[in-house]
Amino acid sequence: MIPMVGVISVNHWPRSRSFRLWIPLFIVWILLLPLAILTLPLFLVVCLIARVNPLEAIATFWAILSGCRDTHIEINNRDALVLIRIL
Amino acid sequence: MNEHRRQILEMLSAGKITADEAERLIAALEKSDAPASVGGASAPAKKAKYLRVLVDAEDGGDPHQGPVKVNIRVPMQLLRAGVRLAGLIPAQARDHVNQALHEKGIPFDINQIRPENLEDLVDQLNELTIDVDVNNKNGYGDEKVKVRVFCE
Numbered sequence A: 001m002i003p004m005v006g007v008i009s010v011n012h013w014p015r016s017r018s019f020r021l022w023i024p025l026f027i028v029w030i031l032l033l034p035l036a037i038l039t040l041p042l043f044l045v046v047c048l049i050a051r052v053n054p055l056e057a058i059a060t061f062w063a064i065l066s067g068c069r070d071t072h073i074e075i076n077n078r079d080a081l082v083l084i085r086i087l
Numbered sequence B: 001m002n003e004h005r006r007q008i009l010e011m012l013s014a015g016k017i018t019a020d021e022a023e024r025l026i027a028a029l030e031k032s033d034a035p036a037s038v039g040g041a042s043a044p045a046k047k048a049k050y051l052r053v054l055v056d057a058e059d060g061g062d063p064h065q066g067p068v069k070v071n072i073r074v075p076m077q078l079l080r081a082g083v084r085l086a087g088l089i090p091a092q093a094r095d096h097v098n099q100a101l102h103e104k105g106i107p108f109d110i111n112q113i114r115p116e117n118l119e120d121l122v123d124q125l126n127e128l129t130i131d132v133d134v135n136n137k138n139g140y141g142d143e144k145v146k147v148r149v150f151c152e
Helices: A025-050 A054-067 B002-013 B019-039 B076-088 B091-103 B115-126
Strands: A005-012 A018-024 A072-076 A080-086 B050-058 B068-075 B129-137 B142-151
Touching (some): A018 A025, A025 A054, B002 B019, B050 B076
Antiparallel strands (some): A072 B068, B129 B142
16 A cells, blocks of 8 residues: 655754654645646656566556555754654 | 484484583574474464664764764565566666676676565565674764664
8 A cells, every 4th residue: 555644753952943744645646646647658658668568667666655655764863853754 | 303313312322422412412402493393383484574774873972973873664565666676677777787886896787686586585685684883983082883784
């Protein structure tokens, strides 16, 4: 299943200068869907030129998108804590 | 495991080892056998779900830098998809990639990354653990960096 929510959190020390941004990715996917449909013919042409199976390419792209789910990146130093999570 | 036990007994009867040594060897055999028997012989190996990268850097007293901690968790599914993506790279592009890798001194052939080898590759990653400890001296003291890469 593709990720539905992304979280970007930045905590500066002291903690009063902090923010947490929840990105509803499902809305992004819905908005990108018409664009994806519009660019589909171009994508097929590119696949034909590159001699790549378009179905395999779509499946791989989908697998990458699905694989991003549960990714967690946390960087913490003296000044700030940056957290990126894909849920 | 019975075969190992028999070998120990044969060594004992041949006088190659003493009774004490034989006892210790059998005890060691039983110990190594214990974890497998707890899970059951037919229990499948637990598959790792994530690749973890932990970096713990101490500043060594440098007032401008400070300690840095990095904690990254990448799902194995993403690695699988990445390997599949490598299979989609056109042949000409692969040659360019191979050439660039060789120029950088990395003797790796990207053509070897194939979807059919994917599961073997990921299974091998399950047992991967890389620990790197670096000690550098800077103007303020010892700078220590610990990097840990493992699967969980």
